[in-house]
Amino acid sequence: MVDIWQNAMDHAVTIARRAGEVVREALHEDRKVMTKSSSVDLVTQTDQKVEQLIIQSVKEKFPTHRFIGEESVAAGEVCELTDSPTWIIDPIDGTTNFVHTFPFVAVSIGFSVNKQSEFGVVYSCLEDKMFTARRGRGAFCNDQPLSVSDQEDIKQSVIATEFGSSRDPEAVNNIFTSLRNIVSLPIHGVRGAGSAAINLCLVASGCVEAYYEIGIHVWDIAAGSLIVTEAGGILLDVEGGPVDLMSRRILAANNTTIADRLIREIQSFSPPRDDEEVTQ
Numbered sequence: 650m651v652d653i654w655q656n657a658m659d660h661a662v663t664i665a666r667r668a669g670e671v672v673r674e675a676l677h678e679d680r681k682v683m684t685k686s687s688s689v690d691l692v693t694q695t696d697q698k699v700e701q702l703i704i705q706s707v708k709e710k711f712p713t714h715r716f717i718g719e720e721s722v723a724a725g726e727v728c729e730l731t732d733s734p735t736w737i738i739d740p741i742d743g744t745t746n747f748v749h750t751f752p753f754v755a756v757s758i759g760f761s762v763n764k765q766s767e768f769g770v771v772y773s774c775l776e777d778k779m780f781t782a783r784r785g786r787g788a789f790c791n792d793q794p795l796s797v798s799d800q801e802d803i804k805q806s807v808i809a810t811e812f813g814s815s816r817d818p819e820a821v822n823n824i825f826t827s828l829r830n831i832v833s834l835p836i837h838g839v840r841g842a843g844s845a846a847i848n849l850c851l852v853a854s855g856c857v858e859a860y861y862e863i864g865i866h867v868w869d870i871a872a873g874s875l876i877v878t879e880a881g882g883i884l885l886d887v888e889g890g891p892v893d894l895m896s897r898r899i900l901a902a903n904n905t906t907i908a909d910r911l912i913r914e915i916q917s918f919s920p921p922r923d924d925e926e927v928t929q
């Protein structure tokens with residue numbers, strides 16, 4: 650059967666690889682660091698350059714498609730997901746890592762039609778790992794099929810999460826309450842790559858049983874979330890309802906047993922939605 654989005658997916662892989670080369674080269678240059686929502690929410694000229702590179706090249710090939718890009722939204726574009734084919738781009742996921750040369754930095758490209766994810770591409774550019782998923786056709790890393798862990802015992806699990814970029818005392822308190830609860834279950838360990846996209850790929854690869862975070866944005870998780878489900882994992886809201894990629898909250902897990910156990914321990918809170926201005 651002909652896959653009408655195969656061309657677009659092939660292009661996403663090509664452009665993610667090219668973007669990754671730009672990111673790798675920029676690591677050898679001076680990185681001028683600017684801030685966005687807070688003093689720890691970092692952006693560099695490479696983030697902006699890579700996003701433009703991706704958007705321009707997609708526009709040439711697919712002139713009717715729409716975009717949600719992290720740096721375009723930061724520059725004032727609306728974050729609105731319609732039924733149109735939409736590319737959801739995080740040019741550098743893990744900018745803090747990039748700035749500090751901590752070696753987990755990804756280019757993340759998701760693609761949705763009728764608000765449904767069709768494909769996701771996450772290129773972990775310092776590891777040279779190309780993670781891909783096409784809806785209904787599985788998830789792969791460098792063309793090798795991925796599957797989630799089959800662990801059902803939370804006490805035998807490793808869980809990924811992040812401290813995020815909010816330093817609001819209440820948010821920090823909630824994050825630490827959840828962490829204390831989960832570490833004390835006890836579990837084998839907590840990890841965080843510093844990139845939401847790579848954390849999702851770690852779930853898909855079976856390296857961690859689950860990843861949860863409150864405060865991420867749609868561009869952090871659009872691609873990686875499909876990679877998780879195509880690797881056999883599940884996505885939920887941190888309170889257990891259906892996942893909503895605009896809600897700034899995600900729980901990705903290998904199975905419902907692990908997810909349900911974590912939901913009982915996570916102290917949830919609700920940052921402003923990504924599409925808040927649109928829905929108001």
Ligand SMILES: Nc1ncnc2c1ncn2[C@@H]1O[C@H](CO)[C@@H](O)[C@H]1OP(=O)(O)O
Nearest residue numbers: 689690741742743744811813814844845
């Ligand atoms: N100081 C910070 N520490 C960790 N993550 C941060 C952060 N500032 C922004 N983030 C973003 O939050 C996500 C999850 O923590 C990361 O993938 C990262 O995406 P970014 O690098 O594209 O901004």
Ligand SMILES: [Mg+2]
Nearest residue numbers: 739742743869
């Ligand atoms: Mg990001």
Ligand SMILES: [Mg+2]
Nearest residue numbers: 719739741742
């Ligand atoms: Mg980014």
